[in-house]
Amino acid sequence: MSSVAIARIDEYEKEKIKQILLEMTGKTAFPDVSDKTILIKPNILSDAPKEKAITTNPAVVEALIEIVKEKGARKILVGDSPGLHTPTFNAKASGIKDVIDRTGAIFEDFTRRNRQHTVYRKLKVPMAVALDEADVVISVAKFKTHQLMMQTGAVKNMFGLVPGLNKSPMHLKCPSVEEFAKLIISIFRESHTDYAVIDGIIGMEGAGPANGTPRKVGLLISSEDAFAADYSEAVIMGYERKDMPILNEAIKEGLTDIRTYSYPILNPDNLVIKDYKRIESRKRSLFSALILPYFSRIREKRKAQKRNAPTFQNNCVKCRRCIDICPAKALTMGDPHPEINLNACIRCYCCHEMCPVDAIKI
Ligand code: SF4
Ligand code: SF4
Structure with a gap:
């Protein structure tokens, strides 16, 4: 049974966000953070100004930091690693660095401290050491479309724990959509994420996750089950379940069960944005769904090249x-x-x- 809190809010006003997030955390299984080290992982895909809606808005990050502080957290780490992580990256342009400094949280540079994890297909992948130190991990994602995975959500957000350019070779190892979704899930599982928040006050539609258009959605989503939070995001965007590769793989692996989701505030089925500019769904044949997994990586690559x-x-x-x-x-x-x-x-x-x-x- 997973609870997903979805609440309306139409502006980035920190106190209002905090008040609503407190209500949402009260209606879901928010983890005990008292006297614990917390890792908050916003989406800072590139250190862009908040107006572009590429990154989690700093007001959402600040409200969440204040909540965990007031609930007694001992230490709060905040970090991400863009694909092209330069030595000067410090999340300043996104406004998140200012929030970190103002609240007394600690900025984590994932390129400086990481260690190897073994993930899907026995791939060795470096991931932030902050994960090892954190008792509680919170994914604070942005409501965005994604060219390959159709949506960026709380699960995909945790791919940012892999520092900088280490991410892109993963695409080469897992070129098909299905394989890449499995990889993302396995990295997500390594992240032992306890709670998910999705900033959908202003989302991104069209050519996400970096070159789409900001769109007012006016919602925050949160859940103890990141897959359930992402499912709600996808429903609101107007996707059908067959369009969601990560969720479909997670269901197959028994990691989440849509039938058990409950919505104590708003139900995503009543919030569908019919004209949301989604990524066109990739046509999947019986061949690709059932037979392909038995073929070699070369065939996966050929299939990828049909996109x-x-x-x-x-x-x-x-x-x-x-x-x-x-x-x-x-x-x-x-x-x-x-x-x-x-x-x-x-x-x-x-x-x-x-x-x-x-x-x-x-
Ligand atoms: S889409 Fe093609 S060209 Fe672009 S990064 Fe991937 S492999 Fe390279
Ligand atoms: S296509 Fe974009 S990323 Fe590539 S060189 Fe030109 S400006 Fe840079």
């Missing part, structure tokens, strides 16, 4: 971020924008996430 390839636009500023992050080494700098080797590209869309000027279209 739309990125295309490059002339507004490129040649920053090379896409080239640096591409796990398949499929990009070389051309003129007026990078050239793509379509045979090498695995359609992971990391380049799209990283482009600062929306010069990559899917």
